[in-house]
Amino acid sequence: MPDGGAGLERPAHSLHGELRALREPRLLVLLLLGALVNGATFCTFTYLAPLVTNVTGLGGSWVPVVLALFGLGAFAGVRIAGRFADGRPGLIVGAGGCALCLGWGALALGAGEPVLAFGLVLAQGALSFGVGSTLISQALYAAPGAPTLAGGFATAAFNVGAACGPWLGGAAIDSGGGYRSPVWVSAGLVAVALVAVPLNRRALRGRTPASWTV
Template sequence: MPFAVYLLGLAVFAQGTSEFMLAGLVPGIAQDLNVSIPAAGLLTSAFAVGMVVGAPLTAALSLRWSRRSTLLAFLIVFLVVHVVGALTTSYEVLLGTRVVAALANAGFLAVAMATAVAMAPSDAKGRATSVLLGGVTIACVAGMPGGAALGEVWGWRSAFWAVSVALIPAIVAVVVSVPGGGACAPSPLGELRALRRPRLLVLLALGALVNGATFCTFTYLAPLLIGTTGLDSAWMPAMLALFGLGSFAGVTISGRVADVRPVRLLVVGGVLLLGGWVAFAVTTGLAIVLVFVQGTLSFAVGSTLISQVLYAADGAPTLGGAFATAAFNVGATVGPWLGGVAIGAGLGFRSPLWVSALLVGAALVTAALAYLVRLGSGGAGVTRS
């Protein structure tokens, strides 16, 4: 794997840290800017919505630029809005910076996927994808508690400054390592036409469902564990880190298997993932183990689905990565909302686990129906697909 792919993973880590760190900064932001906790929480929602909208939009706008210029532009915008966020005393300005940061992050991730796949061997798209998503999972492990620790010691603004500083080596790395010639795509209309393939649409739907299940439970992990297992709140950073370690293990497994046995990983991993959510919902004795196991399975299956999107969208590498990013962020937005609806309906803190199980079950049913339809149509390569 080219070293430049790992450098792109570094940039993804810095941006992922910005997304995850807000979980520990909401109280400080609310107090400093004199807004309510729910209003401060909207900063997270604004980032998620910006990722959904921004992935296809920013990727489409940058199709005629060189990949290096595009990546640099997105990184510089991301850095600037974090400096503005660290300096502002206005909640509205901070909210706006989160939206712009999400747009830049979404565009960067889409183009970075296309760039990593282009630099990697043709049969190693899964490995390239796992390196980039490894940056996200490391941000989950280190970024969230790191941001919370900075906010506790030096205030929430210090976390924004830390992200800005972390982006500087990433910018240098892109300048040094990413080839500068060539546009992201010679034919934007060709990329759009390539996105109409039924297999690609099914994979995007599966990605949204699986990621929705993941973030449905992950968002409410702290109240779930405290309310049902008796764990003290002091254990929560460790539990979140354990989930993050599982997610890193998952993308590592995907990187080794997704290019050679993707169907086996998706089928076996999907069934085990469903069983894990059900087991988590009915027992508390295995909660600590299942936090790690479900993190591993969720990201192994999710990473493999992303790599399969890139294989299916080989005629649309940039927009394929963009729509994969958008689909997974749809899941990350809708999943927690569904979990909140279940809790608000009085079903208890275990209810997000059942919602996660239902979403994975829906993904398995969707995959089975798609397979049967393809089998009935006599499509070629049905086993691989």
Template sequence: MPFAVYLLGLAVFAQGTSEFMLSGLVPGIARDLHVSISAAGLLTSAFAVGMVAGAPLMAAFSLRWSRRRALLTFLLVFLAVHVVGAVTTDYAVLLATRVVAALANAGFLAVAMATAIGMVRPDAKGRATSVLLGGVTMACVAGVPAGALLGEMWGWRAAFWAVAVALVPAVVAVMRSVPAGTATDSGTSVRQESRVLRRPRLLVILLLGALVNGATFCAFTYLVPLLTGVTGIGVGWMPVMLALFGLGSFAGVTLSGRIADARPVRLLMIGGAALPVGWALFAWTAGHPVAAVALVFVQGTLSFAVGATLISQVLYAATGAPTLGGAFATAALNVGAAAGPWLGGVAIDAGLGFRSPLWVSALLATAALVIGLAGWARWRDPAAARPLSGPRRSPARRRSRR
């Protein structure tokens, strides 16, 4: 794996910290800005909405730039809006900064994904994807708990300042590791690539990604209120609990990186069936600390193993859309990331309690399982199922790797 791919993962880590850290900052933001818990939770949805709109738009816009210029521009915009977010006292301004940050993050991730898969063999897209998503999961392991700890000690604004500072080495890394190159355009037009993205099988995979990520973010956004208000775990332990979810997600991405290129169907079948059961079990046992702690890790693992595999399958299925394939995968995941917290907030505001987002997650994961099984039954013949089986190495290549 080229070293530059890992450096792109470092930049994704810095941005992923911002995307996920609000889970530990929601109560503090709500108190400081005098809004409800569900309104503060909508900051996560606002980020996701920006990612949905920004992924295809920013990817198409960046075709005119070199990859290094595009990556640096998106990173610098991301840094600037975090400075604004750290000093504002207005909820509406903070909401706007989350949307702009998401647009920049979406553009960066789309270009980074195209850059990464262009650096590796055609049969290693799953591994390259896992490295980039590893940056996101490391944000859960280290960045998000650190942000929650900063928020607990010095207020939520300190976490925003920390993200801005952490982006500085990411900017330097991109400047030094990504060659100036030429424009990101690979020789195909946006119109040509859009035709590829209309294939029914690819649309089903995108829908599955949205549902699975919706379930993940629905539960994760309200994890702190759940664990403190229902499970009875002290606020001081929240950084540890968020880190535990992050460790599970890192384990899931690592598992996907090892299996997604060779046996994606098996991983998706097993993981997809286990996800709704796990969310329902979490809802039932949320009042028991031991069970809740175990399921925080297990569900983090399952969610990211399935989610990362679905992203890699989008890239395999969208080989005729090298620029927009990753952008639409990002957009689909963030449709779920926007809808999940919103649906969880609706359930909480309806008086169903902090367990209700877990039940919503179970329903979303169940819908993904049903649709996935129906799609597999429809396209499981060898010719139709090719994008879900990954590329096969030739015997010569297998011998050369021994």
């Protein structure tokens, strides 16, 4: 039977070659950035409900509204970042990361004001997923010789962040920090990521590897 895909070129990548490509320092830093940003995202997202009911002072019926606002922001962030991530990834990660860090701090301080809190939740959803999706794409570009494992490692790094972030937020609450404390933890995690950004400027220049054919 003729192979309908015979005319399509697929790059051959051995397991050994992909593992060797994963030693790329730029990729490792990007994976670290992704874990930190995603950890910050889920640190606050996990405790949004008690933040709304205990700090903002709203009833439980408002919790789905706040979660929906965060989700709408996330959708918008991915859509907007998708338009510019290849051309200006450094700007998205650098400027977006600074705005993200400041936004978490503003939410921690202003969570008691419903209108301000709602606006910041929407904005933080957009910034979190805009920066996060850009980091995923750049992690793939940083290891064009490992298209399979680079994607798997990027997913694993984000999952590590999604697991550790809520744990850190819970530890902050248990230590007596209150329900604002996970938001401060989120700000701290993004601040650490911002310190690491200059270490990997070359990987954030934006490029689309021509070797990626399907």
